[in-house]
C-alpha cells in the first residue's frame with residue numbers, strides 16, 4: 609500500500625475545489641475504485657478554508673479520500689491566539705493527517721515550533737506527516753544524511769507504535785521540476801528506514817511521467833505531490849502508478 613498525498617499549498621478557490629472534487633470523483637468512479645483503494649491511500653491537503661468544501665465535493669467517494677491539514681498551531685488547547693488553528697479543531701472537522709515540518713514552513717520560521725507541533729498532533733490523535741529535506745549545498749558537500757538525521761532527531765522520543773509518515777523532500781527538488789535521482793532517493797530512504805520504522809514517502813517534482821519509476825521502488829512508500837496535484841487527472845495518474 610502506497611500513500612499518495614496532494615499538497616495544494618496556497619492554491620485554490622471555491623470553484624477550483626468543486627471542479628477538482630467532481631473531476632476526481634468521476635475519474636475515480638470510472639476506474640476500478642477497489643483496485644485503487646487497495647493500492648493507495650489517497651490523502652488530500654487543501655488550504656484550511658476549503659477542507660470542508662472538498663469533503664462535500666467528494667462526498668460520493670468519501671471513503672476513498674482522506675483529509676490532511678497543511679499546518680497546525682504550536683499552541684495547545686484553546687485561547688487568545690488570533691489566526692491559529694489547533695490540532696483539536698483539525699480532528700474535530702475530520703482531518704486525519706497533518707503536515708509538520710514542510711520546508712516551505714521551515715523557511716517561514718517553523719523549525720523551533722516543530723517539536724510542540726508534533727506533540728499537539730499526536731495528542732489530538734492525528735497522524736503527522738513529518739517532512740525533512742536537505743538544501744542543495746548540503747547534498748553537494750556530502751552532508752545530506754547528517755542534515756536529515758538531525759531533522760529526524762525530533763522523532764526519537766516518539767513511540768514507534770505511533771502512526772506517522774516521514775516525507776523525504778530534498779528542498780532543491782520541490783517545485784523546480786528537478787526530481788532527485790532514484791539511486792540517491794533510495795539510498796536516503798534506506799538510511800531513514802534503518803533508523804526509524806515508519807513509512808517514508810518521496811516528494812519533489814513528482815508527476816505522472818516519473819511516478820511509475822519512483823513508486824515501483826520497494827523503499828519508496830508513497831509520494832507527496834505539490835504542483836502536479838492541482839490537476840485532478842494528473843494526480844489520479846500518479847495514484848494509478850501506485851497500483
Ligand code: PEP
Nearest residue numbers: 782783811812813834835
Ligand atoms: C511539496 O509540496 O511538498 C512538493 C513536493 O511540491 P512539488 O511536487 O511541486 O515539487
